[in-house]
Amino acid sequence: MQSTGGAAPAIIRRSDYRAPDWLVPDLALDFDLDAAHTRVHATLSVARNGAHGRPLRLDGDGLVPLLVRVDGQELTPEGWSMEGGALIIPLTGDAHSVETLVDIAPASNSKLMGLYASGGLLCTQCEAEGFRRITFFPDRPDVLSRYHVRMTADKALYPVLLSNGDPVGQGEGADGRHWAEWRDPFPKPCYLFALVAGDLACNADSFVTMSGREVRLGIWVCEADLPRTAHAMKALKDSMAWDERVYGREYDLDVFNIVAVADFNFGAMENKGLNIFNSRYILADPETATDMDYDGVEGVVAHEYFHNWSGNRVTCRDWFQLSLKEGFTVFRDQNFSADMGSHAVKRIEDVRILRAAQFQEDAGPLAHPIRPESYMEISNFYTSTVYNKGAEIIRMMALMLGPERFRAGADLYFDRHDGQAATCEDFVRAMEEGGAIDLTQFRRWYEQAGTPRVAARLAHDPVTGAATLTLAQAVPPTPGQPDKQPMVIPLRTALFDPATGSHSGEQLLMLTQAEQSFTFEGFAQSPLLSINRGFSSPVIIESERSQADLAFLSAHDDDPFARYEAMQQLMVNVLVGTVAGQPVDESTVIAAIRQTATNPALDPAFIAEAIRLPAEAYLGDQMAMVDPDAIHAARDALQQRIGVELEPLWRDIHARTQANGFALSPAAKGARALRNVALTYLVASGAEDGPAIAFTQFDRADNMTERQSALATLASGRSNEREAALDIFYHRYSDDPLVLDKWFQTQALAFHPDTVDLVEELGRHKAFTLSNPNRVRALYGAFAANQWAFHHASGKGYRLVADCIMALDRLNPQTAARLAPPLGRWKRFDASRAAMMRAELERILAQPGLSKDVTEQASKSLE
Ligand code: 0A1
Ligand code: ZN
Numbered sequence: 037m038q039s040t041g042g043a044a045p046a047i048i049r050r051s052d053y054r055a056p057d058w059l060v061p062d063l064a065l066d067f068d069l070d071a072a073h074t075r076v077h078a079t080l081s082v083a084r085n086g087a088h089g090r091p092l093r094l095d096g097d098g099l100v101p102l103l104v105r106v107d108g109q110e111l112t113p114e115g116w117s118m119e120g121g122a123l124i125i126p127l128t129g130d131a132h133s134v135e136t137l138v139d140i141a142p143a144s145n146s147k148l149m150g151l152y153a154s155g156g157l158l159c160t161q162c163e164a165e166g167f168r169r170i171t172f173f174p175d176r177p178d179v180l181s182r183y184h185v186r187m188t189a190d191k192a193l194y195p196v197l198l199s200n201g202d203p204v205g206q207g208e209g210a211d212g213r214h215w216a217e218w219r220d221p222f223p224k225p226c227y228l229f230a231l232v233a234g235d236l237a238c239n240a241d242s243f244v245t246m247s248g249r250e251v252r253l254g255i256w257v258c259e260a261d262l263p264r265t266a267h268a269m270k271a272l273k274d275s276m277a278w279d280e281r282v283y284g285r286e287y288d289l290d291v292f293n294i295v296a297v298a299d300f301n302f303g304a305m306e307n308k309g310l311n312i313f314n315s316r317y318i319l320a321d322p323e324t325a326t327d328m329d330y331d332g333v334e335g336v337v338a339h340e341y342f343h344n345w346s347g348n349r350v351t352c353r354d355w356f357q358l359s360l361k362e363g364f365t366v367f368r369d370q371n372f373s374a375d376m377g378s379h380a381v382k383r384i385e386d387v388r389i390l391r392a393a394q395f396q397e398d399a400g401p402l403a404h405p406i407r408p409e410s411y412m413e414i415s416n417f418y419t420s421t422v423y424n425k426g427a428e429i430i431r432m433m434a435l436m437l438g439p440e441r442f443r444a445g446a447d448l449y450f451d452r453h454d455g456q457a458a459t460c461e462d463f464v465r466a467m468e469e470g471g472a473i474d475l476t477q478f479r480r481w482y483e484q485a486g487t488p489r490v491a492a493r494l495a496h497d498p499v500t501g502a503a504t505l506t507l508a509q510a511v512p513p514t515p516g517q518p519d520k521q522p523m524v525i526p527l528r529t530a531l532f533d534p535a536t537g538s539h540s541g542e543q544l545l546m547l548t549q550a551e552q553s554f555t556f557e558g559f560a561q562s563p564l565l566s567i568n569r570g571f572s573s574p575v576i577i578e579s580e581r582s583q584a585d586l587a588f589l590s591a592h593d594d595d596p597f598a599r600y601e602a603m604q605q606l607m608v609n610v611l612v613g614t615v616a617g618q619p620v621d622e623s624t625v626i627a628a629i630r631q632t633a634t635n636p637a638l639d640p641a642f643i644a645e646a647i648r649l650p651a652e653a654y655l656g657d658q659m660a661m662v663d664p665d666a667i668h669a670a671r672d673a674l675q676q677r678i679g680v681e682l683e684p685l686w687r688d689i690h691a692r693t694q695a696n697g698f699a700l701s702p703a704a705k706g707a708r709a710l711r712n713v714a715l716t717y718l719v720a721s722g723a724e725d726g727p728a729i730a731f732t733q734f735d736r737a738d739n740m741t742e743r744q745s746a747l748a749t750l751a752s753g754r755s756n757e758r759e760a761a762l763d764i765f766y767h768r769y770s771d772d773p774l775v776l777d778k779w780f781q782t783q784a785l786a787f788h789p790d791t792v793d794l795v796e797e798l799g800r801h802k803a804f805t806l807s808n809p810n811r812v813r814a815l816y817g818a819f820a821a822n823q824w825a826f827h828h829a830s831g832k833g834y835r836l837v838a839d840c841i842m843a844l845d846r847l848n849p850q851t852a853a854r855l856a857p858p859l860g861r862w863k864r865f866d867a868s869r870a871a872m873m874r875a876e877l878e879r880i881l882a883q884p885g886l887s888k889d890v891t892e893q894a895s896k897s898l899e
């Protein structure tokens with residue numbers, strides 16, 4: 037356990053970066069694998085980096101050196117020392133061979149960092165600082181080594197032995213053991229090291245690269261899961277082709293392997309040539325995976341594959357540069373998924389995620405720039421800010437440069453820094469030089485946290501026909517950053533002339549000052565403002581547009597995102613008005629929904645996004661003080677009203693979108709999405725046959741998308757069908773962990789007055805376990821995102837999540853820490869709730885032996 041021993045954990049600062057004292061050009065690792073005791077013999081060729089007299093310092097976490105040798109000579113205990121967990125060896129020359137031997141215990145590694153057991157497999161997770169739990173090494177991303185790995189293991193238990201790079205040998209040993217050797221010719225930081233040993237079956241395929249090399253592809257899973265790997269394999273091949281076509285980047289080894297494991301802290305990991313995945317992002321078939329799951333598989337397979345260039349060939353100098361690889365790679369996977377499906381719908385989904393996770397983070401105590409200045413525990417910085425806001429920053433550069441110049445910048449970046457550990461600054465400079473642009477002021481996006489707010493005011497002069505748009509930006513204060521400088525905010529903008537119902541061309545307005553005005557000529561009547569089209573900048577736009585104007589844009593804007601946004605804003609205005617006790621006009625919203633839902637020119641997938649009510653948490657974000665009960669009541673009432681007023685439409689859509697057989701085409705997915713929204717409204721209408729219709733959909737569905745959404749609809753109600761469906765679902769899928777996660781998650785997300793008690797009960801269910809991160813997230817992660825239930829006035833929701841964090845911290849601090857942020861939003865709630873949330877954070881911090889992961893999140897959350 038990472039006990040803090042009472043002392044405050046050390047703070048690591050970006051400004052303290054120093055080049056490594058020693059480099060390790062070559063590393064040989066010899067693993068004698070066994071779940072209870074694995075011996076790791078490491079041979080490092082070390083080279084002094086520059087003229088200095090400092091000793092070799094090898095990071096270690098929980099390791100005991102059983103042997104230390106320098107140039108073949110065993111050192112006596114006086115020849116080395118330990119400092120914290122690190123091994124310190126004074127060395128006289130400039131180059132030496134250093135050997136260490138340690139004994140580790142994968143089976144009792146519950147943190148899932150380093151070498152651990154999952155099911156019958158042995159596998160590794162090294163990013164960010166897990167390699168030091170395997171062997172003594174300078175565990176930092178700017179030390180790049182060529183790896184030669186040998187593994188020996190029991191052949192019956194572990195018939196398959198995989199590591200990075202290409203296989204170079206294998207053979208039989210004594211006592212039923214066998215061995216394999218792998219060599220990775222590309223120097224890499226140790227966070228990209230991986231090995232897997234186990235009884236795995238392979239979906240084998242191949243890909244011919246643009247230069248004509250054949251790459252052997254393997255997706256390794258347990259035998260029974262093989263039929264569920266086809267979608268991941270297709271995604272991998274599509275990604276390989278896409279990176280060649282769009283970025284000119286080719287795969288570089290003869291082998292590319294992916295392994296799926298059940299117990300994993302994050303989504304997946306881009307280890308060189310051996311990606312290791314959370315099984316939820318590999319396995320998919322119509323019976324067990326929703327359309328969202330299929331898209332998740334495609335996106336994450338692509339993300340990890342794209343890291344081969346943006347992350348592996350060019351890696352990060354230090355962990356403050358994390359967004360260098362993550363922001364860029366998210367941007368790349370978002371564009372890939374858009375190209376594979378619908379650009380409009382993908383953009384809407386990505387913005388929904390950004391607003392739900394990143395805007396909340398940026399508005400709270402854990403706000404940080406995409407390139408943080410300091411941390412206690414780097415695992416806490418795999419955040420939506422680093423990933424999703426990081427992607428938005430790259431997207432803005434791509435927009436300002438245009439496709440050709442952006443590609444020139446990317447080419448320069450990859451070519452110039454291939455084989456190096458680079459910085460965000462290196463990336464920006466490559467864009468400046470390759471794309472011929474000055475990004476001096478734009479760099480503030482790397483430095484300043486907080487979501488900028490842009491107030492937009494349009495004034496019209498009927499005499500001259502001029503319309504003047506005044507934009508004023510403000511970046512709110514965030515922890516450690518009270519005062520902010522103006523950002524560069526590119527805003528795709530169009531002005532609709534009410535006389536013609538159209539605009540005369542979109543413009544890219546560059547807002548660079550605190551306040552700026554732009555004038556447009558030729559409007560007899562005051563135009564309508566369509567701004568931040570395509571969500572061109574990650575900002576909040578504040579513009580006073582009437583419901584009538586929004587309704588017009590929701591029906592006529594030719595930018596699909598702006599059209600969606602107009603529709604959402606219409607709904608937000610009604611709901612926020614209702615919560616504030618103001619008189620509201622629901623009829624405009626209902627008419628706009630009818631118009632959108634019946635427009636034959638629109639993609640059903642887009643319609644489904646546009647007509648769905650905004651989430652309760654998003655509504656909370658629009659208010660200075662969140663009243664979860666009032667928000668729930670208002671949203672519920674509007675949903676019912678829409679259900680009642682348009683009931684025939686919902687019945688019609690629900691019947692019309694019934695498919696004859698399952699397909700994964702965009703059209704079929706769109707139809708299912710729309711069908712599920714129609715079902716939600718139909719049941720919300722209170723129609724007597726609503727629950728029966730939902731139950732029939734649940735029962736007859738030939739795919740998980742329809743089955744789960746019918747279950748979710750029933751779970752938020754009080755019908756007899758509710759209990760029946762939950763029971764049937766549980767028994768049908770009790771052997772499938774990924775589907776059982778859905779059973780927990782659906783109940784934790786339900787809009788039901790008893791959700792908090794139900795979650796407490798589910799925490800004691802025999803299928804619940806703290807040892808599987810997916811299960812924990814399915815229950816407690818989902819629950820904490822259910823605003824109405826989590827913020828139950830009794831404070832019980834806070835206690836449940838705090839109890840879970842404290843219990844989980846003893847096993848898996850990384851996953852425990854990721855549950856803490858919802859408790860840190862106390863400033864946005866009434867005094868009673870805020871006090872209870874703070875009390876839970878204090879209770880967590882008082883727990884003896886708390887990890888630095890949870891200590892950092894909980895202590896910052898109290899500030
Ligand atoms: N680099 C991975 C994310 C990742 C980070 C840490 C992990 O350790 C628990 C695992 C995965 C990615 O961006 O996909
Ligand atoms: Zn990544």
